[in-house]
């Protein structure tokens with residue numbers, strides 16, 4: 242973009258705008274090039290004409306940086322020094338090829354002293370508004386990280402403490418299997434063992450999510466088998482909540498996927514659907530069919546729909562509504578699993594029900 246049309250220049254009246262354009266020094270920065278470091282002398286402000294920079298702050302006593310915000314075309318940074326002249330409080334790095342206009346504070350002094358008072362006041366108010374937004378973005382990120390760390394620590398403790406009672410349950414059900422060789426007892430005991438294992442896997446997955454670990458171990462999976470197993474695992478849960486679960490698959494579809502993780506996706510969506518349906522006559526339908534190059538799984542319920550206020554940020558972590566004890570991680574985990582399978586997820590929601598559409602790339606047949 243042209244320097245004259247930059248937002249910052251346009252805050253000024255034409256005469257001062259022209260003077261600022263004259264004293265600005267246009268420079269090009271390469272990707273990863275540092276524009277200034279935390280602690281450097283503050284002597285100038287920068288207007289971004291092309292490209293993008295990232296502003297980050299070093300975490301105390303470590304070599305890690307947290308990104309506070311990014312600034313791209315028509316944005317500016319380094320302006321706070323005009324007011325306090327304190328050393329730079331963050332580091333700025335170009336993350337793509339970037340063209341900046343650098344304006345030294347000393348050169349601006351005279352122009353500012355010739356600028357009308359109301360214009361200066363207006364500029365000051367714009368600058369402080371920006372400071373507020375950047376600060377609140379930073380605080381939000383910090384809170385998010387803190388919550389994630391806390392959840393990670395909690396789940397870690399749970400996994401650790403639950404291991405021994407889980408082993409106890411597993412052993413007891415093995416004993417019962419030996420004592421009761423009839424088919425029905427064998428089936429129930431198997432179910433106990435599978436469910437206990439699932440609990441551990443679930444906890445481990447929450448832990449992995451809180452640590453940002455999205456590794457998947459893919460195998461060829463037949464969606465018909467997957468959905469049948471899923472229905473079986475949830476038979477008792479569905480009955481206890483007095484809803485109906487209908488599964489229909491029109492043809493065999495094979496995808497490359499991590500079975501535990503896909504089960505996790507379906508489980509989170511199923512639990513949300515069950516929790517949303519308060520009235521009797523609740524019905525949840527899971528269907529699978531081929532759609533172009535995708536295997537499409539849809540999960541529909543006849544609940545009251547996703548509340549409008551959370552629809553925009555639906556897949557973000559800690560977004561929850563109208564639930565006692567809701568944490569708001571379920572759908573964030575779903576989204577991260579779908580992303581790590583290079584799939585897609587979307588939803589349609591009305592006051593008469595909600596449908597989620599999951600798309601997975603079909604496996605190549607070899």
Ligand SMILES: Nc1ncnc2c1ncn2[C@@H]1O[C@H](COP(=O)(O)OP(=O)(O)O)[C@@H](O)[C@H]1O
Nearest residue numbers: 513514517546547561562567568569570571572
């Ligand atoms: N099928 C659904 N029908 C209606 N509302 C839903 C449905 N699925 C999710 N929601 C809403 O989305 C919110 C976020 O879900 P989730 O991320 O699983 O977190 P949590 O279940 O812990 O609240 C829920 O609190 C609920 O208000």
Ligand SMILES: [Mg+2]
Nearest residue numbers: 509513571572
């Ligand atoms: Mg949930």
